Amino acid sequence: MEVSVDARTRLAALIGDPVEHSLSPLIHNTAFRAAGLNHVYLALRVDPSAVETAVHGLRALHFLGANVTAPHKQTVIPALDELTPQAAAVGAVNAIARRGDRLVGDNTDVTGFLAPLLEVADDLRGTRMLVIGAGGAARAVAYALLTAFQPEHLTLAARTPTRAEGLASDLSKFDEHGALGILPTDELIGAMKSATLVVNATPLGTHPNVESTPLPDVRGISPDHIIYDLVYNPDETRLLRDAAARGARVIGGLDMLIAQAAAAFEQWTGTKMPMDAVRRVFRERDR
Ligand code: NAP
Numbered sequence: 437m438e439v440s441v442d443a444r445t446r447l448a449a450l451i452g453d454p455v456e457h458s459l460s461p462l463i464h465n466t467a468f469r470a471a472g473l474n475h476v477y478l479a480l481r482v483d484p485s486a487v488e489t490a491v492h493g494l495r496a497l498h499f500l501g502a503n504v505t506a507p508h509k510q511t512v513i514p515a516l517d518e519l520t521p522q523a524a525a526v527g528a529v530n531a532i533a534r535r536g537d538r539l540v541g542d543n544t545d546v547t548g549f550l551a552p553l554l555e556v557a558d559d560l561r562g563t564r565m566l567v568i569g570a571g572g573a574a575r576a577v578a579y580a581l582l583t584a585f586q587p588e589h590l591t592l593a594a595r596t597p598t599r600a601e602g603l604a605s606d607l608s609k610f611d612e613h614g615a616l617g618i619l620p621t622d623e624l625i626g627a628m629k630s631a632t633l634v635v636n637a638t639p640l641g642t643h644p645n646v647e648s649t650p651l652p653d654v655r656g657i658s659p660d661h662i663i664y665d666l667v668y669n670p671d672e673t674r675l676l677r678d679a680a681a682r683g684a685r686v687i688g689g690l691d692m693l694i695a696q697a698a699a700a701f702e703q704w705t706g707t708k709m710p711m712d713a714v715r716r717v718f719r720e721r722d723r
Contacts, residue, residue: 441476447497448477448704451490451512452505455479459668460503463697463714470713473705475500482508491515491539494532501533501704503697504541509572516541525583525610526576530696533703542703545576548696549666550584552687557633557662560585564630568621568650569637570594570603573666577637578603582610590615591627595638621650628656636665641673649674659683668693671722690718 450460456479464477482490487508492515494502504512509528513519516529517538523529529541553560565587567574574592581590590611594600597618604616619627628634628651640648651657663679668689676686698709 440474442474444474446475446500448475448500448502449494450477450479450503450505451482451487452479452508453481453483455481455505458505459693460697462717463694464701466714466717467697467701467709470710471705471707473707475705484508484511487511488515491532495539499534501531501700503531503700504529506572513541515539522546522576522579525579525607526572527606528572528575531700531703533700542700543576544696544699545573545692546580547699548692548694549577549580551695551698552691553633553662553664556685556687560587560633562586562588563632564589564591565633565635566591566593566624566627566631567635567637568593568624570596570600571637574600574635574637575603575607577635577666578607578616579610581633581635582607582615586613587615588613589617589630591617591619591631593619593621593624593627595621624651625653625656628661632660633662633664636663636667636673636675639667641665641667641670641675643669646670647674649678651675651678654678654682657682657684661685662687665689666692671718694718 450458458479461477461479468475512529518540520542523541523543526543531542531544533540567577592600600618636650640650657679661684663684664687665673665675666689667673671690679686701709
């Protein structure tokens with residue numbers, strides 16, 4: 437549906453630095469058009485010293501809401517009025533929505549990560565899980581897994597174990613059953629054997645390094661595994677190809693990217709994101 441920009445157009449935006457690589461404008465502008473909403477989504481580069489001013493600007497200009505990306509996901513917090521429980525738990529904000537006059541910071545990576553997983557797996561409660569990486573995405577993933585599934589084991593495999601220790605310590609209040617454990621990445625194979633779910637939360641496999649993978653020894657992958665790669669560029673990573681060839685169920689990062697956007701879209705507009713239209717745009721782009 438064609439929607440023209442006019443005096444009624446409302447704005448949403450991504451703030452970060454850099455922002456030129458972002459797929460969020462494509463996702464949200466496609467969704468706004470498909471839903472017939474007179475809204476426009478922009479990607480705005482904001483210097484680290486100007487984050488608070490930018491948030492005042494969102495408020496003053498009556499933006500519908502915003503996304504936040506690196507390096508502002510933590511530093512934006514003091515400028516907001518409120519955090520959702522998941523943003524507070526993860527300690528990072530990737531979406532801002534308005535509630536009346538208040539700006540609420542959310543972390544939609546948590547719900548965005550879970551949505552495709554719940555479509556693929558009926559019950560992961562009490563299983564063993566392995567997350568590779570210990571950065572911002574791993575933090576959202578580990579919180580999501582702990583609170584949604586109460587895993588028996590949730591092992592964090594990290595190149596820098598001190599980073600994983602910090603993550604485990606910060607999330608310990610959500611770890612009622614003592615599930616969290618830490619492993620250096622060179623000991624992955626052992627933990628793979630008993631894990632039902634394996635998540636790549638490192639950038640390994642991202643364009644242009646498309647031949648890199650967190651699991652070079654594919655013998656550890658079996659048909660009993662669900663392999664979830666957060667990398668979305670390319671859509672089908674080497675890890676996902678290897679996993680599918682070994683008979684595992686696979687989930688790609690693009691599904692999470694669209695689902696985290698959908699969670700923000702719903703908060704901004706009060707309507708569900710037209711997912712088919714967004715998925716179609718990505719399919720056509722990849723042709
Ligand atoms: P981050 O905060 O920079 O953390 C990256 C993590 O990966 C760190 O633990 C880092 O280890 C580790 N790592 C980096 N290079 C590695 C290598 N060569 N070998 C082993 N470990 C390595 O990044 P992030 O924000 O967590 O993002 C991680 C990935 O998830 C990115 O590819 C991002 O695009 C993707 N992501 C996708 C979505 C989605 O919606 N699909 C959402 C968020 C993030 P060190 O601490 O040792 O550096």
